[in-house]
Amino acid sequence: PAIELDGVVKEYIAHGEVVQAVKGVSLEIGEGEFFSMLGPSGCGKTTTMRMIAGFEDPSRGTVRLHGQDVTDVPPNKRDVNMVFQSYALFPHMNVWENVAFGLRRKRVPDQEIKRRVGEMLEIVDLTGRERRRPREMSGGQQQRVALARALVNEPRALLLDEPLGALDLKLRQAMQIELKRIQREVGITFVYVTHDQNEALTMSDRIAVMNDGLVEQLAGPREIYERPATKFVAGFIGTSNLLSGTVDQVGDGTATLRYGEGGRVIVPVDGGASAGGDVEVTVRPEKIRISADEPPGDVSAVRGTVAEVVYLGTYNSYSVDLAGGTEFTVFEQNARDSSITAERGDSVWLWWQPQHSY
Ligand code: ADP
Numbered sequence: 001p002a003i004e005l006d007g008v009v010k011e012y013i014a015h016g017e018v019v020q021a022v023k024g025v026s027l028e029i030g031e032g033e034f035f036s037m038l039g040p041s042g043c044g045k046t047t048t049m050r051m052i053a054g055f056e057d058p059s060r061g062t063v064r065l066h067g068q069d070v071t072d073v074p075p076n077k078r079d080v081n082m083v084f085q086s087y088a089l090f091p092h093m094n095v096w097e098n099v100a101f102g103l104r105r106k107r108v109p110d111q112e113i114k115r116r117v118g119e120m121l122e123i124v125d126l127t128g129r130e131r132r133r134p135r136e137m138s139g140g141q142q143q144r145v146a147l148a149r150a151l152v153n154e155p156r157a158l159l160l161d162e163p164l165g166a167l168d169l170k171l172r173q174a175m176q177i178e179l180k181r182i183q184r185e186v187g188i189t190f191v192y193v194t195h196d197q198n199e200a201l202t203m204s205d206r207i208a209v210m211n212d213g214l215v216e217q218l219a220g221p222r223e224i225y226e227r228p229a230t231k232f233v234a235g236f237i238g239t240s241n242l243l244s245g246t247v248d249q250v251g252d253g254t255a256t257l258r259y260g261e262g263g264r265v266i267v268p269v270d271g272g273a274s275a276g277g278d279v280e281v282t283v284r285p286e287k288i289r290i291s292a293d294e295p296p297g298d299v300s301a302v303r304g305t306v307a308e309v310v311y312l313g314t315y316n317s318y319s320v321d322l323a324g325g326t327e328f329t330v331f332e333q334n335a336r337d338s339s340i341t342a343e344r345g346d347s348v349w350l351w352w353q354p355q356h357s358y
């Protein structure tokens, strides 16, 4: 692996009390991987990143880069570079000088500087803007200069802490695609910190979802979304519907619960469940179908009343009060004829395939 964290803890003393910013993180990041750390503000992402870069010393645990224990190695001796949200460009230098700065300081020969800076500006698509100063450029362009400046040093890993946070949504989405392309092109390990789930899902090979100083789940985007390991992950990534009930019947790999009037929910179980036990079931809004007629017998189905219908362009969002007392959200892709399946006040069935709940 390119980066290994082994039982890493970071404690601060604040107002005479010990605060654990990172409570014990162990993970491995593969060479050439686009790896994201995703979680709400204050969950310990930046602190973890700064320990990888060497700006913070762990209170306990080990940091290894490319197999070598670097826990006590200073930042400038580690083969990683960091890009910040604020870009931190030199305002009095033009694009070329900003990117060449590190190489000049290392006394790299002029010819080589010329070649490497030229190559890098091409990769970030800034060829022809060499003489611009940072203030003459858009936020997205400045971010690309910061990226080129970090990459021109040819680090084995690049650490990016919410690098797109200052950009507006359109530009941020364009830069997400761009960053992924650049990472593929240069082929080095990217460690990306964000609180934005869409950003992490768009770009990452794997994501560590963090909460309160710990990693709750580490997996690929699809698995994180389709199979959240904890209630926190299910709630943080996308929208989830949660329903709880008592198991009525246990079958072959499934448990069935009765829910409200005429409702039944079938959930896949791996042992564990027994009749009379309490279970919680999570279903994503886009997995649910809405209909006036009773659905087939082999799916999960519950009854409810439509409380709200919101037209959102590419899809419709329904809020449905279930007979069992819970409120469910259902997303329905807008068909070509843009018809709405149910109106406010309608009595409806919500149904989904058992394998789409967990
Ligand atoms: P994130 O980047 O996920 O928003 P941080 O790693 O910045 O989270 O912070 C995690 C927790 O550690 C927060 O509760 C924060 O207040 C605390 N913290 C971070 N740095 C310090 C510090 N230098 N002194 C005291 N507490 C800190």
Ligand code: MG
Pocket: 045, 046, 047
């Ligand atoms: Mg942070």
